[in-house]
Amino acid sequence: MTTLRDAESRSKGWGTARSAPPPGRGDRRPTQRRRRLQRILGEHPLGLLLSAPYTAFVVIVFLVPFGFGVWMAFHDFFFTAPGVAVPHPFVGLDNFRQVVDDASVRQAFGNLLVFLVVNLPLTVVLALLLATGLDAVVHWKGFFRVSYYIPYVTASVATLAVWIFMFNGNGVVNRLLGDLAPDPTWLANQHLIMPLIAVYVTWKNLGFYVLLFLAGLQAVPQELHEAAKVDGAGAWRRFRTVTLPGVRPVTSLVVLLSIIMTGQIFTEPYLLTGGGPNGASMTPALLMYQKGIQQGKPDVAAAIGMILVLAVMILSLVSRRLTERRS
Incomplete structure (x- = not known):
């Protein structure tokens, strides 16, 4: 039989087990904090310190001006003499209404579309073909690389x-x-100037895209080409079934960079024609310069810039989705 003393000792033991904290519970909070901090800082926190100067550069040079441009697009902003404080009231979407109602803005975006239709296929096709030929070259490969890259x-x-x-x-x-x-x-x-500018930009930037495709071609396993040869595939079939799928990520990158570069077209029409004849080579970036600097309407220029950024983002997302579906 269980004695009264045994019962008392058992009850004391149960009480001690209940009152004592489970093992490791006191160490959970520091561990969770450590994991949360590691999730934020990453596995190598020193990398954040090393990248801090470039991060500050991006914030100061890109994010701050972009934020100021967004603010200008929604306010009645104009340039004043240094030290002169002038109120800039909030105008909502008035600047955007002016942009939409302006025929020159619609013409500039139409010209940009013509440029993209000519430039994008030429860039992808020519860069891929030249990179494929350069990848097959045995001698003078370095010479051809430099030659393509000089422009x-x-x-x-x-x-x-x-x-x-x-x-x-x-x-x-x-x-x-x-x-x-x-x-x-x-x-x-008026009908040839924008395609001519697109051909010029294609020629000038072609060397950069050739190097991108060349890197993608060299990443395709050689065993796939050899297996296709064993199966009796010719050069065109190997190019279609091995090369094209192998460089699809690079193709997506080239398309994305071409779209972004299209939104930045300024120097070429400015130096060639100044936007003429009759606005046939006007681009949104050049129109922003004319509106903001020459005509003193930086708020309208900022609204054009916001629409341009939105258009480039939409085109980039659409191209990425199409590439992902094909993959």
Whole structure:
């Protein structure tokens, strides 16, 4: 039989077990805090410290001006003399209404669409073909890489001067074409000036995209090409079934970069035609310069910039979704 003393000792033991905290509960909070801090800082917190200067650069040079541009787009803002305090009332969507009702803005975005239709297919097709040919070259590969890349690193002012010399009324191209030369000439033709600018930008930036595709081609396993050869696949079939799927991520990147670059077109129409003839080569970036600097309407220019950013983001998301579906 259980004695009274045994019962008392058992009851004391149960009481001690209930009152004592479970093992490890006191250490849970520091562990959770440590995990939460590691989730925020990452596995290597020193990387945040090393990237802090560049992060500060991005914030100061990009995010702060972008935020100020958003603020200007919704206010009646204009330039004043230094030290002069002038109220800038909130106007809501008035600046955006002016932009939508302006025919020159619609024309500028239409020109940008023409540029994109010409530039994007040319960039992807030519860069991929040149990279494929360069990947098959055994000798002088470094020479060809540098040759493709030279226009990309050359100043636009210098290369545009050459193109003006080639495509003006008495230029080399018109002399070669003879009676087939367009009238009016290239730089004064409303229908040809934007495609001509698109061809120039394609030629200038082609070397950069060739190197991207070349890196993607070298990442495709050689065993896939050898297996296709064993199965009797010809060069075109290997290109279609092995090369194209292998460089699909690079193709998506090239399309994305081309779309972003399209929204930044400014130097080429500014130096070639100044936006003419009759606004045929006007772009949103160049129109922002004219509205904000020359006409003194930075609030309207900021509204154009916000619409441009939104359009580029939408096109980028659509291209990415299409690429993901194909993948």
